[in-house]
Amino acid sequence: MDAANIKRIWSISDRLALLRPGVAADALRSSRRSNHAIAKQGREQGSDTHRKRIQNILVKQDVVAQAMVLFTDGPGEAEDDAFEAFITTHKTHEEEGLPGSHGTPSSNTDDEHKEQRVEFWADYWNTLVYSAMGDLDLGSIGRDFLGWTSLYDGKEIDKNEMNEWLDETIKTIVDLCAGEASHVLEIGTGSGMILFNIISEVQSYVGLEMSPTAVSFIKEVLESKENLTDKIHMLLGTAADLSSLQIPTEPDLVVINSVAQYFPTQQYLLGVIEAIGNIPSVNRAFIGDVRSLALCNEFLFSKAIHDLGDKATSRELRSAMSTSAQREMELLIDPGFFTALPDRLAGLVQHVEILPKCMKANNELSRFRYGVVIHFNRQSDATLAVRGIDAANGERLDFVSEGLDMEALYQRLQASPSDTLLVSNIPNVKTSVDSRLYAIATGLEGSDDDGYDIQSPGWIPAARRAAERRPAMSTLELLDVAHRSGYRVVMSAARQFSQRGGLDAIFYKGHDIMTKNSGEEHAGGLTRFRFPTDHAGRDMDTLTTHPMRLQAKRTIVERLKQSLQAELPVHLVPRQIHVVEELPKLGTDQDHSYACQMRLF
8 A cells, every 4th residue: 555545544533532421411511610601601602693503504514414513612712712513424424434323334345444454554564663673683582662652752661661561461371371271373473572472381373463574574583493483383464364364273372462453443353353262272362452442531631641741721631632532543442342242242252351450560551451361162161160249158349438448458358257359449540540630620420629720720730649649559459468368369450431440359268270380270270250340231332442434534524624614704613523423412501611521533
């Protein structure tokens, strides 16, 4: 694909839902605290005629089904004011990749765009990242961290933190390999960071990689490691080729690490999981380093503070969030997508685990990403035992409502007569401050802003200090508390959405069913627990972002702006036009300056 086509297809501009469903109207109503209420009311009343005029022009366009125009009053005088428009499209425009009643693009266009997107990422990695492979020092193979830059500032992530991240990832995979699972298939080998760190623990490795440069690099490295040539097989292809490939081994574990975000659609991801599950020998799949859609707002907000500093107002931060959102090209996934798999792929997927990161480092990898273990339904897999939490036999605690902190939790565990305790809604110290600041800035329900003037500079440091005083725990602290109190602990990040990043933990006593060394316990055969989930009742379409729809939306927005510019003075053309699936339902007391909280990715 030439550069012009890449630019045409992937000039992406869109919005992520910056509010969870049902929150938008509450957030709008909360804006009545504005210090400029009287002046704003007068300006807004004068805008009614203009809003109706803009709406009339929009609804006359063939693509538009419904339109709503909101008056967005700035923090100062009238020149700061602007309009924002929200539109829905006619169902026929699903054929252009736009969301309709179910957000389903036509199959032909969908397949074409999938191929274009995969081709784009292949070109990106092959020419812009992996072209530097030839310069790598052989001593750094397996820990080169080529292409790993921060989403905050584009700089390389600290090598010590990257090494901790890799060690944690490798430990998870090796634990899954313990015992029977020792033939690995990895989708997305890259420079071999997983390969060269697990190869001593497995019997065979097959790598499926879409970059010819990366495949050639791995093969060249293997020429200097003759003892590994029979153990490692490299194949050129994409995840979509999985069902048609002749795999030279019988893998029992499939690894997809830090790759799923480059998949083009939710359906593509679902198809890959189904194809993996249809390989008879595969018992489990590990999908690592998944970017969390459930915590995307918190990430965007923390990035905005990083970019603007602590003196930024809430309005400035939300504007920066929108700017960052426009640049997003990747597939972000809510844990609910994975926890719904036993229902969506009934008979194929038996159990799903959502793993929080266990790292000391406090960075974007430990805060806003998670891992997934998918257990397929295999009669031959005797190592999987899944237990629920029976209310009659297990104690249940809500960390927040019980007013717990780390020491109080330790005391409760020591005093408990129960062998099994589910502790839910544990604020994750890695994200709890981000979540709290975001909630205050956007007026989320139940966020009690403690009187902060979020439109004035300097509110962030005071709010951060207060947030840091609230009890929260890290995964490492939970492991320590379990050890000190004589329990084992298993943790889940499955309810990131409903618990705003909070964790669930099950503390239990007793022995697991197997081990790698003694025959009593290992991660592949640990007792698994069925944790609470929050996907029920949620539209599957909302559980991932939809990168392929972004360009189609952008095209429509540009077309509408051209129509408006032809009929309106410059100051009446909406600052932003947002393509949404349904118009927000607003009360009569809304303040339109909070329209930016409903912007969609």
